[in-house]
Amino acid sequence: MSDGERRRESTRRSEFAAGAVLVAPLVLSVLPFGLLLGTLAAQRGLSPLETFLMSASVFAGSAQFAVLGQWSTPVAIAAVGATALLVNLRHVLMAAALAPALGAWPRPGAYGAMFFLADEVWALALRRAVRDGLTPAFYLGLALPMWTAWVASTTLGNGVGAAIEDPTRYGLDFAFTAVFLVLLVGLWRGPRSLAPWVASALAAVAAEQWLPGAWYILAGALAGCVTAALAGASADDADAR
């Protein structure tokens, strides 16, 4: 190893460590959610191996909660894929916002990194990009601990969930609703958020009465989107490119 290589290697290590330190509090806070998701997955009949594979390959908490909320046996594959797609549509805008910071990265590296673009990873990566520029090593320092914590806690939670016999007695079936409500409150961006949500909720309740399966989710999503588009242009247009 030449001096230059050694210096670059030590820079990479310190960048990775800096990312891991920054993400550590979020790693801790994701653990209870992982345990809860694993518990609910077990209640839906998923095995530890299936839960592990889902968390490892999808790595998207709210999409996984949403899919398990509508999980049926046998599972409706297309509906599950569609729900994951819709819940994750926000990532399109998130990656677009991060794209300028990845300009100097090798193209395969940038596309590979997007696999780990969970909300927490994105928020910290964007903050770093604005201040000091984002290196691949720093990004991996954010992403790998989050991914490991999510996969481990969901798989572990699956073992806990399988041991609970009557989940409704503990209100566990309501955990889905509670998680979604808390996530929804986190998306509040002032009064302009309200109209799309009300439209979506009304359309969903109506559709759930009249349509089979999970169509109510799509009906609500469409009603909310159309309402938002009719209400006017995005308030974030200033930073759009």
Place this chain on the structure above:
Amino acid sequence: MHAEPRVLAAIAAMAIATYLTRIAGLWLVRRVILRGRLRAALEAVPGAILAALVAPSAIATGTAESVAALLCVAIAARVPMMVAIVAGVATVATLRAAIGGGG
């Protein structure tokens, strides 16, 4: 340890759908200008999905669920997320035991 083919297919569908949304931004940002009403509609998707997911359970299931949902929303912005979730679940369990129903 087991994994059913159908479940594996569903997981694969989820993984592909999720990855597509994560790379679409990189691809689109070079070709399409995401602004105006299109951006507003895209931004509204996650909230609209969550509102649709909770509405039937929160509004149209029963008193216990509606009361717990209101409590969740009321405290969600003030306490850690996990506290709000546990409070909601505990409220449903308590109210079901007190007034019956649920499930």
